[in-house]
Amino acid sequence: MRVAIVGGTGAFGRALAKRLHEIGDDEVLVGSRDAERAQATAEELGVMGGRNEEVVAGADLVVLAVKSDATLATASELIEAIGKTPVLCVASDLRFTPEGVRPGRHQGSLAEEVLRIVRGPVASGLQSFAAANLVEGDPGDALICGGDDRAKELSLELAGRVAERAIDVGPLESSRALEGMTAVILNVNKRYKGHAGIRLTGLP
Numbered sequence: 001m002r003v004a005i006v007g008g009t010g011a012f013g014r015a016l017a018k019r020l021h022e023i024g025d026d027e028v029l030v031g032s033r034d035a036e037r038a039q040a041t042a043e044e045l046g047v048m049g050g051r052n053e054e055v056v057a058g059a060d061l062v063v064l065a066v067k068s069d070a071t072l073a074t075a076s077e078l079i080e081a082i083g084k085t086p087v088l089c090v091a092s093d094l095r096f097t098p099e100g101v102r103p104g105r106h107q108g109s110l111a112e113e114v115l116r117i118v119r120g121p122v123a124s125g126l127q128s129f130a131a132a133n134l135v136e137g138d139p140g141d142a143l144i145c146g147g148d149d150r151a152k153e154l155s156l157e158l159a160g161r162v163a164e165r166a167i168d169v170g171p172l173e174s175s176r177a178l179e180g181m182t183a184v185i186l187n188v189n190k191r192y193k194g195h196a197g198i199r200l201t202g203l204p
């Protein structure tokens with residue numbers, strides 16, 4: 001599939017693009033707000049690149065991988081360019097406090113808000129993938145949720161390439177747990193100085 005990674009110059013976008021390029025099943029494009037930055041990253045990774053609004057044109061799946069607090073503004077800016085193309089949101093709403101990382105909200109999720117902004121369907125997932133583990137090829141299970149079959153299928157297909165298992169964890173509201181779990185993982189990483197991922201047990 002043709003995968004456009006919006007914010008593809010960042011830690012997560014670069015790691016995902018690198019792995020997908022190594023695996024070789026997809027056409028990968030990295031996007032940026034800045035054409036030169038996109039081009040430099042694309043050349044380094046051996047993929048294609050361009051401004052965010054350019055790379056999403058003609059994509060089968062748009063991975064929204066900008067810095068989390070820029071997710072909603074970016075979705076709004078790209079409404080026309082994304083059109084009805086399915087979006088995979090990997091963001092988590094977090095609050096960084098002296099006591100540790102906390103979930104950023106008491107209700108809802110960033111992914112549900114993205115769905116209210118864009119015209120097409122939205123899935124959410126991959127929050128538990130540390131960019132470092134993704135590059136190493138062992139990010140743990142890929143947890144994907146969403147209310148639209150097509151967006152979820154494409155996201156599961158993509159996730160299944162880079163993870164041992166891609167697991168459907170239910171409707172888009174499950175993103176509240178996935179995003180909240182990022183706070184747990186970051187606190188664990190800080191406490192134990194690691195790059196934790198997630199593996200579910202008890203599945204066939």
Ligand SMILES: NC(=O)c1ccc[n+]([C@@H]2O[C@H](COP(=O)([O-])OP(=O)(O)OC[C@H]3O[C@@H](n4cnc5c(N)ncnc54)[C@H](OP(=O)(O)O)[C@@H]3O)[C@@H](O)[C@H]2O)c1
Binds near residue numbers: 067090127
């Ligand atoms: N890092 C991880 O290990 C990891 C793991 C799982 C999920 N995630 C999620 O993946 C997403 C990206 O994380 P990251 O660590 O890659 O973040 P990042 O490196 O801080 O930022 C990613 C990209 O976002 C773009 N950006 C920054 N500020 C922006 C703004 N105000 N408006 C529009 N674009 C902006 C930048 O691209 P340009 O300046 O080139 O436009 C930047 O390269 C986040 O939602 C994060 O929660 C990250």
